[in-house]
Amino acid sequence: MTNTTHLKLPLIAAAQAQKHVTMNEALARIDAALHLSAISRSITNPPSAAQDGDTYLVADGAAEDWLGQTSLLAVFLNGGWEFLSPQIGWSVFIQDEAVKVTFDGTSWRSNILSLSRGGAATRTEVIEIDHVFSAAPAVSETTPLIPAGCSVLAVTGRVLSGFDGDATDWSLGVDGAETRYGSGYGVDTGAFLKGVTGQPVAYYEDTPLRITAATGALGSGVVRLCAHTIQFDLPDPL
Template identity: 45%
Template structure:
Protein backbone atom coordinates (compact mmCIF):
# COMPACT_ATOMS: atom_id res chain seq x y z
CA UNK A 1 0.00 0.00 0.00
CA UNK A 2 1.55 3.28 -1.13
CA UNK A 3 -1.14 5.74 0.02
CA UNK A 4 -3.72 6.08 2.76
CA UNK A 5 -7.28 5.09 1.87
CA UNK A 6 -9.12 8.36 2.57
CA UNK A 7 -6.82 11.30 1.79
CA UNK A 8 -4.32 9.51 -0.48
CA UNK A 9 -1.40 10.57 1.70
CA UNK A 10 1.88 8.90 0.65
CA UNK A 11 3.20 6.27 3.05
CA UNK A 12 6.79 5.52 4.04
CA UNK A 13 8.12 2.22 2.71
CA UNK A 14 10.45 -0.18 4.54
CA UNK A 15 14.10 0.93 4.36
CA UNK A 16 13.10 3.92 2.24
CA UNK A 17 15.73 6.55 1.52
CA UNK A 18 14.93 10.26 1.58
CA UNK A 19 12.11 9.70 4.06
CA UNK A 20 11.65 13.41 4.58
CA UNK A 21 10.45 13.80 0.97
CA UNK A 22 7.52 11.44 1.55
CA UNK A 23 6.72 12.91 4.95
CA UNK A 24 6.77 16.46 3.60
CA UNK A 25 4.54 15.45 0.67
CA UNK A 26 2.04 13.89 3.08
CA UNK A 27 2.05 16.99 5.29
CA UNK A 28 1.51 19.24 2.26
CA UNK A 29 -1.52 17.22 1.13
CA UNK A 30 -2.88 17.09 4.68
CA UNK A 31 -2.48 20.85 5.02
CA UNK A 32 -4.48 21.41 1.82
CA UNK A 33 -7.21 18.79 2.29
CA UNK A 34 -8.15 19.42 5.94
CA UNK A 35 -10.53 22.41 5.89
CA UNK A 36 -10.50 22.08 2.10
CA UNK A 37 -10.77 25.34 0.15
CA UNK A 38 -10.98 25.22 -3.66
CA UNK A 39 -10.11 28.42 -5.48
CA UNK A 40 -12.40 27.30 -8.32
CA UNK A 41 -13.96 24.20 -9.80
CA UNK A 42 -14.48 25.58 -13.31
CA UNK A 43 -11.00 26.75 -14.28
CA UNK A 44 -9.87 24.45 -17.09
CA UNK A 45 -6.37 25.89 -17.55
CA UNK A 46 -3.96 25.69 -14.61
CA UNK A 47 -2.68 29.03 -13.31
CA UNK A 48 0.74 30.10 -14.56
CA UNK A 49 1.99 30.70 -11.02
CA UNK A 50 1.69 27.66 -8.75
CA UNK A 51 1.34 28.38 -5.03
CA UNK A 52 2.08 25.56 -2.62
CA UNK A 53 -1.01 24.25 -0.84
CA UNK A 54 -3.51 26.06 -3.07
CA UNK A 55 -6.21 23.69 -4.35
CA UNK A 56 -8.52 23.61 -7.37
CA UNK A 57 -11.32 21.30 -8.43
CA UNK A 58 -10.33 20.06 -11.89
CA UNK A 59 -13.29 20.30 -14.32
CA UNK A 60 -13.96 18.03 -17.29
CA UNK A 61 -11.82 18.89 -20.30
CA UNK A 62 -8.98 20.48 -18.33
CA UNK A 63 -5.75 21.04 -20.25
CA UNK A 64 -1.98 21.27 -19.83
CA UNK A 65 -0.80 19.90 -16.46
CA UNK A 66 -4.39 19.07 -15.49
CA UNK A 67 -5.20 17.03 -18.60
CA UNK A 68 -6.44 13.57 -17.68
CA UNK A 69 -7.28 14.56 -14.10
CA UNK A 70 -10.97 15.45 -14.57
CA UNK A 71 -12.85 15.49 -11.28
CA UNK A 72 -9.76 15.39 -9.09
CA UNK A 73 -8.42 17.97 -6.65
CA UNK A 74 -5.19 19.61 -7.86
CA UNK A 75 -2.91 20.85 -5.07
CA UNK A 76 0.08 23.09 -5.74
CA UNK A 77 3.24 21.29 -4.62
CA UNK A 78 6.90 22.31 -5.13
CA UNK A 79 6.25 24.01 -8.44
CA UNK A 80 3.98 21.24 -9.73
CA UNK A 81 0.69 19.57 -8.91
CA UNK A 82 -0.38 16.72 -6.65
CA UNK A 83 -3.74 15.14 -7.48
CA UNK A 84 -6.24 13.57 -5.08
CA UNK A 85 -9.58 11.96 -5.95
CA UNK A 86 -12.38 13.35 -3.72
CA UNK A 87 -14.84 10.94 -2.16
CA UNK A 88 -18.56 11.09 -1.44
CA UNK A 89 -19.16 13.17 1.67
CA UNK A 90 -16.17 15.45 1.31
CA UNK A 91 -16.97 19.13 1.71
CA UNK A 92 -15.14 22.18 0.42
CA UNK A 93 -15.48 25.93 0.36
CA UNK A 94 -15.55 27.18 -3.26
CA UNK A 95 -13.92 30.60 -3.14
CA UNK A 96 -15.06 32.05 -6.48
CA UNK A 97 -18.65 30.97 -5.78
CA UNK A 98 -18.76 32.04 -2.14
CA UNK A 99 -20.41 28.83 -0.99
CA UNK A 100 -19.77 25.38 0.43
CA UNK A 101 -20.19 22.24 -1.65
CA UNK A 102 -20.60 18.53 -0.90
CA UNK A 103 -19.13 15.83 -3.11
CA UNK A 104 -21.59 13.11 -4.16
CA UNK A 105 -18.94 10.69 -5.37
CA UNK A 106 -18.93 12.13 -8.88
CA UNK A 107 -19.38 15.90 -8.65
CA UNK A 108 -19.26 18.84 -6.27
CA UNK A 109 -22.81 19.91 -5.33
CA UNK A 110 -22.96 23.51 -4.18
CA UNK A 111 -25.05 24.54 -1.18
CA UNK A 112 -26.20 21.01 -0.31
CA UNK A 113 -27.09 20.46 3.35
CA UNK A 114 -28.52 16.96 2.83
CA UNK A 115 -27.71 14.40 0.15
CA UNK A 116 -29.38 11.02 -0.37
CA UNK A 117 -27.60 7.99 -1.91
CA UNK A 118 -29.34 8.84 -5.20
CA UNK A 119 -28.47 12.54 -5.17
CA UNK A 120 -31.68 14.09 -3.83
CA UNK A 121 -31.33 16.69 -1.14
CA UNK A 122 -31.88 20.20 0.13
CA UNK A 123 -29.79 23.05 -1.20
CA UNK A 124 -29.38 26.45 0.43
CA UNK A 125 -28.55 29.25 -1.97
CA UNK A 126 -28.08 32.99 -2.27
CA UNK A 127 -28.83 34.77 -5.55
CA UNK A 128 -27.09 38.14 -5.42
CA UNK A 129 -27.13 41.03 -7.87
CA UNK A 130 -26.07 44.67 -8.08
CA UNK A 131 -29.10 46.64 -9.26
CA UNK A 132 -28.78 50.09 -10.79
CA UNK A 133 -32.02 51.91 -10.10
CA UNK A 134 -33.95 53.18 -13.13
CA UNK A 135 -35.65 56.57 -13.30
CA UNK A 136 -39.30 56.48 -12.28
CA UNK A 137 -41.60 55.34 -9.50
CA UNK A 138 -40.74 51.62 -9.85
CA UNK A 139 -37.44 49.95 -10.69
CA UNK A 140 -37.59 46.25 -11.56
CA UNK A 141 -34.55 44.00 -11.42
CA UNK A 142 -33.55 41.28 -13.83
CA UNK A 143 -34.90 37.84 -12.92
CA UNK A 144 -33.27 36.91 -9.63
CA UNK A 145 -35.52 34.43 -7.76
CA UNK A 146 -35.11 30.97 -9.36
CA UNK A 147 -38.04 28.74 -10.25
CA UNK A 148 -39.28 26.41 -7.49
CA UNK A 149 -37.25 28.26 -4.86
CA UNK A 150 -38.54 28.41 -1.29
CA UNK A 151 -37.59 31.97 -0.40
CA UNK A 152 -36.66 32.63 3.23
CA UNK A 153 -36.14 36.35 2.76
CA UNK A 154 -34.33 39.09 0.88
CA UNK A 155 -31.64 41.37 2.24
CA UNK A 156 -30.36 44.57 0.65
CA UNK A 157 -27.69 47.22 1.03
CA UNK A 158 -27.60 50.64 -0.63
CA UNK A 159 -24.11 50.86 -2.15
CA UNK A 160 -24.62 54.19 -3.96
CA UNK A 161 -27.09 56.64 -2.41
CA UNK A 162 -30.57 56.53 -3.90
CA UNK A 163 -31.51 59.85 -5.47
CA UNK A 164 -34.80 61.43 -6.51
CA UNK A 165 -37.85 63.08 -5.00
CA UNK A 166 -38.77 60.04 -2.91
CA UNK A 167 -38.61 59.97 0.89
CA UNK A 168 -38.28 56.19 1.38
CA UNK A 169 -38.71 53.05 -0.72
CA UNK A 170 -40.19 49.56 -0.59
CA UNK A 171 -38.74 46.21 -1.60
CA UNK A 172 -40.88 43.37 -2.90
CA UNK A 173 -42.03 41.57 -6.03
CA UNK A 174 -44.60 42.49 -8.69
CA UNK A 175 -47.99 42.39 -6.95
CA UNK A 176 -46.43 42.50 -3.48
CA UNK A 177 -44.34 45.70 -3.47
CA UNK A 178 -43.50 45.75 0.26
CA UNK A 179 -43.05 42.01 0.88
CA UNK A 180 -39.42 42.41 1.95
CA UNK A 181 -39.48 45.87 3.48
CA UNK A 182 -40.97 49.37 3.54
CA UNK A 183 -39.86 52.76 4.85
CA UNK A 184 -36.32 51.92 3.72
CA UNK A 185 -33.50 54.47 3.83
CA UNK A 186 -31.93 56.07 0.77
CA UNK A 187 -28.43 56.88 2.04
CA UNK A 188 -25.33 54.84 1.27
CA UNK A 189 -25.15 51.94 3.73
CA UNK A 190 -28.90 51.83 4.34
CA UNK A 191 -30.23 48.29 4.45
CA UNK A 192 -33.19 45.96 4.46
CA UNK A 193 -33.51 42.60 6.21
CA UNK A 194 -36.70 41.18 4.77
CA UNK A 195 -37.10 37.89 6.64
CA UNK A 196 -40.43 36.26 5.83
CA UNK A 197 -42.57 35.02 8.72
CA UNK A 198 -43.41 32.00 6.55
CA UNK A 199 -41.19 30.83 3.65
CA UNK A 200 -42.77 31.47 0.26
CA UNK A 201 -42.32 29.28 -2.83
CA UNK A 202 -41.96 30.87 -6.26
CA UNK A 203 -42.90 28.45 -9.06
CA UNK A 204 -41.50 30.62 -11.87
CA UNK A 205 -38.39 32.82 -12.20
CA UNK A 206 -39.26 36.14 -10.57
CA UNK A 207 -37.78 39.64 -10.45
CA UNK A 208 -37.59 41.93 -7.44
CA UNK A 209 -39.28 45.33 -7.47
CA UNK A 210 -38.17 48.57 -5.81
CA UNK A 211 -40.95 51.13 -5.33
CA UNK A 212 -40.39 54.79 -4.46
CA UNK A 213 -42.52 56.29 -1.68
CA UNK A 214 -43.48 59.98 -1.87
CA UNK A 215 -41.84 60.63 -5.23
CA UNK A 216 -39.69 59.04 -7.94
CA UNK A 217 -36.22 57.52 -8.32
CA UNK A 218 -33.54 59.22 -10.40
CA UNK A 219 -30.60 56.95 -9.59
CA UNK A 220 -28.67 54.87 -7.09
CA UNK A 221 -27.41 51.33 -6.73
CA UNK A 222 -28.55 48.55 -4.40
CA UNK A 223 -27.00 45.15 -3.69
CA UNK A 224 -29.80 42.58 -3.36
CA UNK A 225 -29.49 39.05 -1.95
CA UNK A 226 -32.25 36.44 -2.18
CA UNK A 227 -31.90 33.67 0.43
CA UNK A 228 -33.63 30.47 -0.63
CA UNK A 229 -33.97 26.70 -0.32
CA UNK A 230 -34.21 24.29 -3.27
CA UNK A 231 -35.05 20.58 -3.39
CA UNK A 232 -33.02 18.48 -5.83
CA UNK A 233 -34.23 15.42 -7.71
CA UNK A 234 -32.91 11.87 -7.27
CA UNK A 235 -30.93 10.45 -10.15
CA UNK A 236 -32.30 7.85 -12.53
Protein backbone atom coordinates in the same frame (compact mmCIF):
# COMPACT_ATOMS: atom_id res chain seq x y z
CA MET B 1 0.75 -0.87 0.41
CA THR B 2 2.74 2.26 -0.50
CA ASN B 3 -0.04 4.85 0.01
CA THR B 4 -2.82 5.40 2.50
CA THR B 5 -6.35 4.53 1.41
CA HIS B 6 -8.20 7.85 1.39
CA LEU B 7 -5.74 10.69 0.90
CA LYS B 8 -3.14 8.55 -0.91
CA LEU B 9 -0.44 9.76 1.44
CA PRO B 10 2.96 8.20 0.75
CA LEU B 11 4.08 5.73 3.39
CA ILE B 12 7.65 5.45 4.62
CA ALA B 13 9.20 2.15 3.60
CA ALA B 14 11.31 0.05 5.92
CA ALA B 15 14.95 1.18 5.91
CA GLN B 16 14.07 3.98 3.49
CA ALA B 17 16.67 6.68 2.94
CA GLN B 18 15.71 10.36 3.14
CA LYS B 19 12.55 9.64 5.09
CA HIS B 20 11.93 13.35 5.49
CA VAL B 21 11.07 13.68 1.76
CA THR B 22 8.19 11.20 2.04
CA MET B 23 7.07 12.64 5.36
CA ASN B 24 7.06 16.21 4.04
CA GLU B 25 5.02 15.20 0.99
CA ALA B 26 2.45 13.51 3.23
CA LEU B 27 2.25 16.56 5.49
CA ALA B 28 1.80 18.86 2.48
CA ARG B 29 -1.12 16.73 1.26
CA ILE B 30 -2.72 16.77 4.71
CA ASP B 31 -2.29 20.55 4.83
CA ALA B 32 -4.08 20.85 1.47
CA ALA B 33 -6.90 18.46 2.38
CA LEU B 34 -7.71 19.71 5.88
CA HIS B 35 -10.50 22.35 5.90
CA LEU B 36 -10.59 22.23 2.11
CA SER B 37 -10.77 25.50 0.22
CA ALA B 38 -10.26 25.87 -3.53
CA ILE B 39 -9.59 29.06 -5.45
CA SER B 40 -11.93 28.14 -8.32
CA ARG B 41 -13.78 25.26 -10.00
CA SER B 42 -14.17 26.93 -13.41
CA ILE B 43 -10.56 27.06 -14.65
CA THR B 44 -9.50 24.53 -17.30
CA ASN B 45 -5.81 25.44 -17.74
CA PRO B 46 -3.36 25.28 -14.84
CA PRO B 47 -2.39 28.83 -13.74
CA SER B 48 1.14 29.66 -14.81
CA ALA B 49 1.85 31.71 -11.66
CA ALA B 50 0.53 29.24 -9.08
CA GLN B 51 1.95 29.45 -5.56
CA ASP B 52 2.78 26.51 -3.32
CA GLY B 53 -0.45 25.29 -1.72
CA ASP B 54 -2.81 26.81 -4.31
CA THR B 55 -5.77 24.45 -4.77
CA TYR B 56 -8.31 24.18 -7.59
CA LEU B 57 -11.22 21.86 -8.29
CA VAL B 58 -10.49 20.72 -11.84
CA ALA B 59 -13.23 21.73 -14.29
CA ASP B 60 -14.60 19.81 -17.26
CA GLY B 61 -12.44 20.21 -20.34
CA ALA B 62 -9.21 20.62 -18.39
CA ALA B 63 -6.01 20.58 -20.44
CA GLU B 64 -2.23 20.50 -20.10
CA ASP B 65 -1.12 19.16 -16.70
CA TRP B 66 -4.77 18.85 -15.63
CA LEU B 67 -5.81 16.72 -18.60
CA GLY B 68 -7.90 13.75 -17.45
CA GLN B 69 -8.20 15.03 -13.86
CA THR B 70 -11.79 16.40 -14.01
CA SER B 71 -13.48 16.69 -10.58
CA LEU B 72 -10.23 16.03 -8.73
CA LEU B 73 -8.52 18.58 -6.50
CA ALA B 74 -5.34 19.96 -8.01
CA VAL B 75 -2.80 21.17 -5.43
CA PHE B 76 0.39 22.97 -6.44
CA LEU B 77 3.23 21.46 -4.38
CA ASN B 78 7.00 21.62 -4.80
CA GLY B 79 6.77 23.13 -8.28
CA GLY B 80 4.21 20.70 -9.71
CA TRP B 81 0.59 19.60 -9.49
CA GLU B 82 -0.58 16.87 -7.13
CA PHE B 83 -4.13 15.49 -7.34
CA LEU B 84 -6.46 14.42 -4.55
CA SER B 85 -9.31 12.05 -5.41
CA PRO B 86 -12.41 13.08 -3.44
CA GLN B 87 -14.33 10.62 -1.29
CA ILE B 88 -18.11 10.70 -0.77
CA GLY B 89 -18.96 13.48 1.69
CA TRP B 90 -15.91 15.68 1.10
CA SER B 91 -16.81 19.38 1.15
CA VAL B 92 -14.84 22.24 -0.42
CA PHE B 93 -15.35 25.99 -0.16
CA ILE B 94 -14.99 27.61 -3.60
CA GLN B 95 -13.46 31.03 -2.98
CA ASP B 96 -14.37 32.87 -6.19
CA GLU B 97 -18.04 31.85 -5.87
CA ALA B 98 -18.35 31.91 -2.06
CA VAL B 99 -20.11 28.53 -2.24
CA LYS B 100 -19.58 25.19 -0.50
CA VAL B 101 -19.71 22.07 -2.68
CA THR B 102 -20.03 18.45 -1.54
CA PHE B 103 -18.97 15.33 -3.43
CA ASP B 104 -21.80 12.79 -3.76
CA GLY B 105 -19.65 10.02 -5.22
CA THR B 106 -20.16 11.16 -8.81
CA SER B 107 -20.25 14.95 -8.92
CA TRP B 108 -19.89 18.05 -6.76
CA ARG B 109 -23.20 19.50 -5.48
CA SER B 110 -23.60 23.07 -4.23
CA ASN B 111 -24.84 24.08 -0.76
CA ILE B 112 -26.29 20.69 0.21
CA LEU B 113 -28.37 20.58 3.41
CA SER B 114 -29.50 16.98 2.98
CA LEU B 115 -29.12 14.31 0.32
CA SER B 116 -31.12 11.14 -0.28
CA ARG B 117 -29.63 7.83 -1.40
CA GLY B 118 -31.30 8.38 -4.78
CA GLY B 119 -29.75 11.80 -5.31
CA ALA B 120 -32.60 14.11 -4.25
CA ALA B 121 -31.25 17.11 -2.40
CA THR B 122 -32.32 20.09 -0.35
CA ARG B 123 -30.04 23.07 -0.93
CA THR B 124 -29.70 26.59 0.33
CA GLU B 125 -28.48 29.36 -1.92
CA VAL B 126 -28.06 33.11 -1.53
CA ILE B 127 -28.61 34.72 -4.92
CA GLU B 128 -27.02 38.15 -5.14
CA ILE B 129 -27.37 41.00 -7.61
CA ASP B 130 -26.19 44.60 -7.72
CA HIS B 131 -29.25 46.31 -9.17
CA VAL B 132 -28.33 49.51 -11.02
CA PHE B 133 -31.06 51.91 -12.08
CA SER B 134 -30.86 55.29 -13.76
CA ALA B 135 -33.48 58.05 -13.78
CA ALA B 136 -36.05 55.58 -12.46
CA PRO B 137 -39.53 56.88 -11.72
CA ALA B 138 -41.45 55.47 -8.76
CA VAL B 139 -40.70 51.79 -9.54
CA SER B 140 -37.59 49.87 -10.59
CA GLU B 141 -37.56 46.13 -11.22
CA THR B 142 -34.57 43.80 -11.24
CA THR B 143 -33.91 41.08 -13.76
CA PRO B 144 -35.55 37.77 -12.68
CA LEU B 145 -33.63 37.01 -9.50
CA ILE B 146 -35.72 34.36 -7.76
CA PRO B 147 -35.64 31.05 -9.69
CA ALA B 148 -38.74 28.99 -10.35
CA GLY B 149 -39.39 26.11 -7.97
CA CYS B 150 -37.76 27.54 -4.85
CA SER B 151 -38.84 28.97 -1.52
CA VAL B 152 -37.56 32.30 -0.24
CA LEU B 153 -36.89 32.80 3.46
CA ALA B 154 -35.78 36.43 3.27
CA VAL B 155 -34.27 39.13 1.12
CA THR B 156 -31.47 41.28 2.50
CA GLY B 157 -29.72 44.21 0.90
CA ARG B 158 -27.69 47.36 1.14
CA VAL B 159 -27.71 50.66 -0.76
CA LEU B 160 -24.31 50.91 -2.48
CA SER B 161 -24.98 54.24 -4.15
CA GLY B 162 -27.62 56.54 -2.70
CA PHE B 163 -30.78 57.33 -4.65
CA ASP B 164 -30.64 60.83 -6.14
CA GLY B 165 -34.36 61.27 -6.79
CA ASP B 166 -36.78 62.98 -4.44
CA ALA B 167 -38.02 59.75 -2.81
CA THR B 168 -37.36 59.65 0.95
CA ASP B 169 -37.96 55.93 1.46
CA TRP B 170 -38.90 52.80 -0.47
CA SER B 171 -40.29 49.29 -0.20
CA LEU B 172 -39.17 45.95 -1.61
CA GLY B 173 -41.34 43.15 -2.92
CA VAL B 174 -42.62 41.55 -6.09
CA ASP B 175 -45.38 42.32 -8.55
CA GLY B 176 -48.66 42.15 -6.63
CA ALA B 177 -46.94 42.20 -3.23
CA GLU B 178 -44.81 45.33 -3.33
CA THR B 179 -44.02 45.37 0.42
CA ARG B 180 -43.46 41.63 0.92
CA TYR B 181 -39.85 42.22 1.96
CA GLY B 182 -40.39 45.40 3.92
CA SER B 183 -40.95 49.14 3.59
CA GLY B 184 -39.59 52.41 4.95
CA TYR B 185 -36.04 51.68 3.77
CA GLY B 186 -33.54 54.54 3.55
CA VAL B 187 -32.26 56.00 0.30
CA ASP B 188 -28.73 57.02 1.38
CA THR B 189 -25.54 55.07 0.77
CA GLY B 190 -25.13 52.44 3.49
CA ALA B 191 -28.84 52.04 4.23
CA PHE B 192 -29.72 48.37 4.62
CA LEU B 193 -32.70 46.05 4.66
CA LYS B 194 -33.56 42.68 6.14
CA GLY B 195 -36.90 41.50 4.80
CA VAL B 196 -37.76 38.26 6.61
CA THR B 197 -40.95 36.48 5.58
CA GLY B 198 -43.22 35.05 8.28
CA GLN B 199 -43.00 31.72 6.49
CA PRO B 200 -41.16 30.60 3.35
CA VAL B 201 -42.79 31.88 0.16
CA ALA B 202 -42.83 29.53 -2.84
CA TYR B 203 -42.23 30.84 -6.36
CA TYR B 204 -43.30 28.89 -9.45
CA GLU B 205 -41.72 31.04 -12.13
CA ASP B 206 -38.57 33.15 -12.41
CA THR B 207 -39.43 36.34 -10.54
CA PRO B 208 -37.83 39.81 -10.35
CA LEU B 209 -37.77 41.94 -7.23
CA ARG B 210 -39.49 45.32 -7.29
CA ILE B 211 -38.31 48.55 -5.63
CA THR B 212 -41.13 51.06 -5.10
CA ALA B 213 -40.75 54.64 -3.88
CA ALA B 214 -43.20 55.62 -1.13
CA THR B 215 -43.60 59.01 -2.81
CA GLY B 216 -41.72 60.79 -5.57
CA ALA B 217 -39.10 59.31 -7.88
CA LEU B 218 -36.17 56.97 -7.19
CA GLY B 219 -33.75 58.69 -9.57
CA SER B 220 -30.47 56.82 -10.00
CA GLY B 221 -28.81 54.42 -7.57
CA VAL B 222 -27.33 50.99 -6.87
CA VAL B 223 -28.74 48.42 -4.44
CA ARG B 224 -27.19 45.05 -3.62
CA LEU B 225 -30.03 42.55 -3.12
CA CYS B 226 -29.66 38.99 -1.81
CA ALA B 227 -32.45 36.41 -1.97
CA HIS B 228 -32.02 33.70 0.68
CA THR B 229 -33.55 30.61 -0.90
CA ILE B 230 -34.19 26.92 -0.35
CA GLN B 231 -34.03 24.83 -3.53
CA PHE B 232 -34.92 21.22 -4.25
CA ASP B 233 -33.14 18.81 -6.60
CA LEU B 234 -34.88 15.80 -8.15
CA PRO B 235 -33.66 12.22 -7.58
CA ASP B 236 -31.18 10.91 -10.12
CA PRO B 237 -32.59 9.15 -13.21
CA LEU B 238 -32.50 5.35 -13.24
